[in-house]
Amino acid sequence: MSVTTQARPTPPPAPPPGPILTGTAHDDRPLERGFKVVLFACLAVGIIFLAVLLGYVLIQGWPRLDANLFTNQMSRLRPETAGGQAAILGTLWIAVLTTVMSVPVGVSAAVYLEEYADKTKWWNRSIEIIIQNLAAVPSVVYGILGLGLIVRAPLNLGPVILAGALVLTLLVLPVVIISSREAIRAVPPWLRDGSLALGATRLQTVRKVVLPAAIPGIATGSILALSRAIGEAAPIVIIGGAAFVTFNPTGLDSRFTTLPLQIYNLVSQPQEEFRTLAYALIIVLLVILLILNSLAIFIRNRYQHRW
Amino acid sequence: MSTDLKAPGAGVSLRRARPRYGERVVEFLLFLAAVLSVVTTVGILIAILEPTIEFFAEPAVNAWEFFTGTEWTVLFSEAQREFGMPTLLSATITTTVVALAVAIPLGLGAAIYLAEFASPRARKLLKPVLEVLAGIPTVVYGFFALTFITPSILQGFTDVGTFNMLAAGLVMGVMIIPTIASLSEDAMTAVPQALRDGAYGLGSTRRQVAVKVVFPAAISGIIAAIVLGVSRAVGETMIVAIAAGNAAHFGFNPLEPGQTMTGFIAQAASGDQPTGSIGYESLFAIAAVLFALTLIFNFFAIRLVRRFREEYE
Numbered sequence: 001m002s003v004t005t006q007a008r009p010t011p012p013p014a015p016p017p018g019p020i021l022t023g024t025a026h027d028d029r030p031l032e033r034g035f036k037v038v039l040f041a042c043l044a045v046g047i048i049f050l051a052v053l054l055g056y057v058l059i060q061g062w063p064r065l066d067a068n069l070f071t072n073q074m075s076r077l078r079p080e081t082a083g084g085q086a087a088i089l090g091t092l093w094i095a096v097l098t099t100v101m102s103v104p105v106g107v108s109a110a111v112y113l114e115e116y117a118d119k120t121k122w123w124n125r126s127i128e129i130i131i132q133n134l135a136a137v138p139s140v141v142y143g144i145l146g147l148g149l150i151v152r153a154p155l156n157l158g159p160v161i162l163a164g165a166l167v168l169t170l171l172v173l174p175v176v177i178i179s180s181r182e183a184i185r186a187v188p189p190w191l192r193d194g195s196l197a198l199g200a201t202r203l204q205t206v207r208k209v210v211l212p213a214a215i216p217g218i219a220t221g222s223i224l225a226l227s228r229a230i231g232e233a234a235p236i237v238i239i240g241g242a243a244f245v246t247f248n249p250t251g252l253d254s255r256f257t258t259l260p261l262q263i264y265n266l267v268s269q270p271q272e273e274f275r276t277l278a279y280a281l282i283i284v285l286l287v288i289l290l291i292l293n294s295l296a297i298f299i300r301n302r303y304q305h306r307w
Numbered sequence: 308m309s310t311d312l313k314a315p316g317a318g319v320s321l322r323r324a325r326p327r328y329g330e331r332v333v334e335f336l337l338f339l340a341a342v343l344s345v346v347t348t349v350g351i352l353i354a355i356l357e358p359t360i361e362f363f364a365e366p367a368v369n370a371w372e373f374f375t376g377t378e379w380t381v382l383f384s385e386a387q388r389e390f391g392m393p394t395l396l397s398a399t400i401t402t403t404v405v406a407l408a409v410a411i412p413l414g415l416g417a418a419i420y421l422a423e424f425a426s427p428r429a430r431k432l433l434k435p436v437l438e439v440l441a442g443i444p445t446v447v448y449g450f451f452a453l454t455f456i457t458p459s460i461l462q463g464f465t466d467v468g469t470f471n472m473l474a475a476g477l478v479m480g481v482m483i484i485p486t487i488a489s490l491s492e493d494a495m496t497a498v499p500q501a502l503r504d505g506a507y508g509l510g511s512t513r514r515q516v517a518v519k520v521v522f523p524a525a526i527s528g529i530i531a532a533i534v535l536g537v538s539r540a541v542g543e544t545m546i547v548a549i550a551a552g553n554a555a556h557f558g559f560n561p562l563e564p565g566q567t568m569t570g571f572i573a574q575a576a577s578g579d580q581p582t583g584s585i586g587y588e589s590l591f592a593i594a595a596v597l598f599a600l601t602l603i604f605n606f607f608a609i610r611l612v613r614r615f616r617e618e619y620e
Contacts, residue, residue, distance in 0.1 A: 027513050036424055036514075042413045043417035043420050046437050046481060047433070050436070053447075056455050108336065108340035109341040109344070112334070116338070117341070127345060133602065133606065136535065136538055136605040137605070138541070138543070141542070143576070144354060145354045148354030149350055203329070231443075231445070238573065238576040264449075267449075289444070
């Protein structure tokens, strides 16, 4: 039996080597491209808006960005040389006081929640939920709290710097707590375990191991919280920061104004010079915020540890 | 013999050598710091409720009028006072709707772009820039709306006055873009890569994956982001106080001026109302409505965020 070996049909040629064909191969169809362009446009609108806003503020405020701004006080009679010294100093006072009060308390609360709290206990879980809710309460409500309990009876401080700083402390506290908790949580458990295994107590571990490792994250979060406090106008308006302050703050019980409040009060002034002045003060405010944010980014990039 | 051989460390008690009272005291102090948030919440409730109760006890006020009336003239002279809270609510709704009409499409578009299309380098550059929008003080936005958006842009198209709810709403919308974009992007990046790969393998394009796979999978996080955006818009004060005017009247036309709940609180508080006056008490009654509204929104949003986190972790 002669086996005639017929030539087998040739197999189909192997697919050319290259990436596996998936749907992304069709990504250059017009519809796909159009979709991507529309999405990018959404993002671009926000960024262009930001650029226009900053450009407009700079152009409007530039003519008044002079030494008078820092050395003179508000003046109804001479708007062209009036300055915002009281507002700038008021903002600095408020910033320092708010930091001094909010950071220690906020970090303590974060340490408690991360290192000590037993999550199975209902009160600890409630505290967490309450903090999350407080972080989203509108700032105007904190102003109401300040007006109703701090400025008038029962604390009856009056609309002074201490009252303003207290209100802003309560306002930023949830933000400080949440960001500090994240920083503490990022410290790996084996660092704690190592410390505890060497015989350190819980408190020693927190003080000498956990907190030093978490400080860059805590600092970044606190600075960002502080920049929120500096930009707030609504709570200060409500507790009754003074409208036309022509004197620098002298102490905790001094009446005061801040940059955002001063800017708000200039809105209702009819003269064009006051509008320019307001824009110059906005530049000062934005520069302060820019410095704080750059500092936060610097700390994060320079000291943040990736474990 | 063998009794002499001791395992190293045996006989050393592993219990703490002595009670550490200092540690307990510190722990208690830390607990107090955490409890301050509870105190703050109780403080807010007391601060708001006490004057609110007094407000409703005033003979001139009745609750039915407060919740259904369409005139709000509390700061007028005694004979002309009307207490219809919906007057202010209508302006709050109008500015919020305008803001959401801006922020939802732009915020979600930006989020999908950042999560699904941008290269890691582009994302690292563009996301912080977008978030700068959330860091601009709201008083700056308000001033910008009043002195640029209204006169230079809106008045070129329509016949609007110096104060209008449209400018306030538009600017507020831009302000909450980062809130919506950032949270929705988080939700979308939390969607497991396997879901995307499966869809790509079936021949889907990037657009189809983004719209039909990632977006639905991240929907609870996206809704949470929008709800938080609503809560921010309802509570925003300075933009509406500056750019929307302070004439309270019932209506939903964004081309008209209007006074929102927050706008009224700011105006009444700057007027330095004496304690116990009806103007002072009305401020707290409005704050109570505002607080209740935002609390409901926030509670809803926080629960949604938890849900989507649990799903994929």
